[in-house]
Amino acid sequence: MRTIETCISPELIHLHQIKGKTVVVVDIFRASSTMVTALANGVSCILPVKDLEQCRAYKNQGWKIAGERNGQQAEGFDLGNSPLVYLNWQFSGEKIAMTTTNGTRAISLVQNEASEILIGAFLNITALVNYLETTQKDVLVVCAGWKGKFNIEDALFAGALSLALGWEHECDATMAMEAVFQNAGRDLSNFLQKASHAKRLQNHHLERDIEFCLSLNQYEEVVFLEKNVLKLK
Amino acid sequence: MRTIETCISPELIHLHQIKGKTVVVVDIFRASSTMVTALANGVSCILPVKDLEQCRAYKNQGWKIAGERNGQQAEGFDLGNSPLVYLNWQFSGEKIAMTTTNGTRAISLVQNEASEILIGAFLNITALVNYLETTQKDVLVVCAGWKGKFNIEDALFAGALSLALGWEHECDATMAMEAVFQNAGRDLSNFLQKASHAKRLQNHHLERDIEFCLSLNQYEEVVFLEKNVLKLK
Incomplete structure (x- = not known):
């Protein structure tokens, strides 16, 4: 069991x-939603990088660099942390090195010990549930x-995932x-309007990002970490 | 505001x-419920003590000593951590030195900096709300x-307290x-039957303690810390 x-x-x-x-890393606003969206829209892989400096070193080395601190695109970076820019296969075939305030840190904390690392998002929650049931x-x-x-x-995503799995715990x-x-x-x-991070993003006029990150099952793919790089299963 | x-x-x-x-320390199962019950039943004061050894030193020095680790009464202690033993003014007039697994530790973490420290329990939540509204x-x-x-x-107590206060946050x-x-x-x-700590107490046949700790507004008194000692307001 x-x-x-x-x-x-x-x-x-x-x-x-x-x-x-099996560790599921979740950063709904917005790192994990962005990772799922980017890979489901043809990005070939994402390298999660711990800090801005380390990420900058990848620029013009065959990687696009995506970086955000406190909700805003970091200076000199090709991309911020919005999932929307990856829609319509805009960065299809690209390799992305990505660093965010909280999401990439969470990955690095479990990277050495977990049996497998998956990325969780409402955007592909049913695909994730289906995959977890096979493991x-x-x-x-x-x-x-x-x-x-x-x-x-x-945390709400964790609750949703657990309800869908229905396992005892x-x-x-x-x-x-x-x-x-x-x-x-x-x-x-509507419920998350009052959430602290949603307010933070609203201050940066990122309402469309919020709405998108909360939409269920836009993608059927599952994202996992393989040799330090995020890919589709 | x-x-x-x-x-x-x-x-x-x-x-x-x-x-x-104003810091409200909460340990529903069972330290904060026991503190409220004891003081509302005439105990003259409670000294929260960090560890068992320190607490033992108070024995036969004019104090009853109450100690619990992992849900069970500590060896050589006069009392465990059950609120029920204090009912019917059984220890009226006594001074109690008390140490518990989690509750007294939480108090010690905020003791030096808080403007005021109160003890939260469902047993006197309305009294606490009324008091907080005057501060x-x-x-x-x-x-x-x-x-x-x-x-x-x-955490559920925190939610209940916030709902009752109705303050923006x-x-x-x-x-x-x-x-x-x-x-x-x-x-x-019924909801908390599945909670991890409730299960732990059920294993020790402490169902009556659980039931009691979850009963609302048995007492109209508020408990606060004054010079390292818990008393009624």
Whole structure:
């Protein structure tokens, strides 16, 4: 019998066993949504990079560089962190080196120990559920959060994923977020209007990004990490 | 305009400003429920003590010592961590030195910086709300959790408290737990059957403690920390 648990902040990762688990990294606004969208729109691979400097080194070396800090495109970068720019196969065939405030950090925390790393987004949640049902390992959902703090949209995804899987578990965070999703799931974007990160993005006029990141099952592909690079399964 | 935020684990306390705030420490199963019950039943004061050894030193020095680790009474202690033993004014007039797995640790983390420290429990939530409405400071709810992990019953109390206060806030954790309480509040004990800590207590045949800790407004008193000692307001 498999189980699922949720790590609600990267700062609590030491309280969870990572080894031998399938880890789903979630950063709904916007890193994981952008990763799924980019790869589903033909980007050949994404290299998650920890910091801006390291990412800059890839520029003009056969990579496009995508970087964001505090919700805004970093200076000198080809791309920010919006999923929308990847639509209509605009960057099809390109390789992207990407660094974000919270999302790439969450990946780096589990990279050495996880049995497999997948990227979670509402945009392909059903595909992810279907894939997880074919695997054998316990699942740990790691929420990217915001600078260490609990982020409701990431945790909400964990609740939605757990409800869809229907596995038994003893994780209070997962249990709480299942209840929130049962309450809010019918109108995610209305519920998340008040979320702290949504407000932050609204301040940058990124409402269309928010709306897009909360749309369910736009893609049927699953994203995973292979040899430090994100690809489609 | 005042605001409220929730620290969902003592391990995330460094992400929150404590200075100048009214801090409400919550450990529903069972430290904060026991503190409220004991003081409302005539205990003259409670000294929260960090560890078992330190607590033992108070024995036979005019104090009863209450100690629990992993849900069970510690060896050589007068009392465990059950609120029920204090009912019917059984320990009226006594001074209690108390140490618990998570609750007293949460108090010690905020003791130096908070403007005021209150103890939160469902047993006196309305009294606490009424008191907070008369104060001027922002409120930080600190959930004791379980060995650093998120605990649903503590976080649920934060949601209930915030709903009752009705203050505006930008705290995602508070927002999430408001939604859980709206979902679960009508039948707390049924909802919390599945909570990890409730299961832990059920294993020790402490169902009556759970039921009691989840009963609303048994007491009209508010508990606060004054010079390292818990007393009634």
